[in-house]
Amino acid sequence: MNPQDSIAQESAADITVDVPGPEKRAVSTPGKDEQRLLFRGSRRTCRLMGVGIQSIGAYLPDRIVTNSELETQYGFEPGWIERRTGIQQRRYAADDEGTSDLAVKAARQAITKAGVNKADIDLLLVATFTPDFTCPSTACLVQEKLGLDAPAVDLQAACSGFMYALATGAQYVATGNSKLALVIGADINSRIVKPGDQGVAPLFGDAAGAALLTAGTSEQGLVCYQLGADGAGSSMLDRPVGGTSRPMTAELIAAGQHYLKMDGRNVFKWAIQVVTETIDLVLKKADVDVSDVKLFVLHQANIRIIDHAMKVLGIPPEKVFNNLQLVGNTSAASIPVALNEAYDQGKIESGDLVLMCGFGAGLTWGTGLFRW
Numbered sequence: 001m002n003p004q005d006s007i008a009q010e011s012a013a014d015i016t017v018d019v020p021g022p023e024k025r026a027v028s029t030p031g032k033d034e035q036r037l038l039f040r041g042s043r044r045t046c047r048l049m050g051v052g053i054q055s056i057g058a059y060l061p062d063r064i065v066t067n068s069e070l071e072t073q074y075g076f077e078p079g080w081i082e083r084r085t086g087i088q089q090r091r092y093a094a095d096d097e098g099t100s101d102l103a104v105k106a107a108r109q110a111i112t113k114a115g116v117n118k119a120d121i122d123l124l125l126v127a128t129f130t131p132d133f134t135c136p137s138t139a140c141l142v143q144e145k146l147g148l149d150a151p152a153v154d155l156q157a158a159c160s161g162f163m164y165a166l167a168t169g170a171q172y173v174a175t176g177n178s179k180l181a182l183v184i185g186a187d188i189n190s191r192i193v194k195p196g197d198q199g200v201a202p203l204f205g206d207a208a209g210a211a212l213l214t215a216g217t218s219e220q221g222l223v224c225y226q227l228g229a230d231g232a233g234s235s236m237l238d239r240p241v242g243g244t245s246r247p248m249t250a251e252l253i254a255a256g257q258h259y260l261k262m263d264g265r266n267v268f269k270w271a272i273q274v275v276t277e278t279i280d281l282v283l284k285k286a287d288v289d290v291s292d293v294k295l296f297v298l299h300q301a302n303i304r305i306i307d308h309a310m311k312v313l314g315i316p317p318e319k320v321f322n323n324l325q326l327v328g329n330t331s332a333a334s335i336p337v338a339l340n341e342a343y344d345q346g347k348i349e350s351g352d353l354v355l356m357c358g359f360g361a362g363l364t365w366g367t368g369l370f371r372w
């Protein structure tokens, strides 16, 4: 079968799902913030079949950093981190590890598990918002370290990065323009958080996850997916300094402006909206019921965001895979690291429907219902 036959992209006009309009969306404080909190995503979804995930790999750095270590070191309120997020510990990369090093280790595991020849990898995508360098791309460093003969490029969609990279890699595979695509999500968040910032630092950890994509049957692939962006919320989660708009200066660094800055409360409120609405949309567009989905793997940001989605969408706990308790929010690595663990535990098998949902800075989100 020509893989092209299985690609169908739907226009906004095709969509009949009733997603609540902005007027129904709860926002607690009127005014400027209210505008930023509205879920402004379109209702477009896409479908891309004929793609298989051949293997998954992951890498977590050795160093475990517990909540009590951070509470003691920085004077954080005891118990606050776990109570507000569910996170108990996270991993920090060693001083001599860069994001590309984590990515390479995850990729090697995926390559070994698949039993493929790395010479057959013909596309490399790295999702990261903590690159080794601003230039060149982390993907080029990974390409060189793995010794691949493949085009290599970074994608930056923060914590949605893996979903963007997965959907991008899948296009190449579905069209036949890639036979074996290596898609990686990797981040070293411990390098960009302000260590003593209780509302940000303890939430994040470091990790990498990798997936090898290859042609699948016409039943396999992204049964329905949605990628979204809303730059109106860009300042809710950003690193204000270090790019071309505001280059780094000694004064700005001294003021801590180069660290990740997050309006946690408003990001939380946005996240609980976007997660439930995008998952609901994708399921309805695919004409799939929650009971048909084997596993839900959501971005591991905060257990309360995930619990909220489960409650609103009626997802039973046994269908949700979480590991944030032990790894925290690892941004672009979050979903592939969780997928890897779930797969290794036998929770995902060929033919299963797996719902993945990433969300984060940009603002961005990406939801995919994947038939394994």
Ligand SMILES: CC(C)(COP(=O)(O)OP(=O)(O)OC[C@H]1O[C@@H](n2cnc3c(N)ncnc32)[C@H](O)[C@@H]1OP(=O)(O)O)[C@@H](O)C(=O)NCCC(=O)NCCS
Pocket: 028, 029, 084, 085, 159, 199, 200, 262, 264, 265, 266, 267, 268, 269, 271, 272, 301, 302, 308, 329, 359, 360, 361
């Ligand atoms: C940083 C953080 C832990 C701080 O927690 P906190 O100070 O206890 O604040 P909360 O998360 O409880 O509350 C945030 C807001 O959401 C509201 N909220 C909480 N649960 C809610 C729910 N189920 N439905 C609607 N609103 C809810 C709260 O009332 C609060 O609004 P208010 O300030 O108007 O009262 C938390 O805000 C957070 O996790 N934010 C998102 C972080 C994140 O996921 N970032 C990465 C995205 S990739």
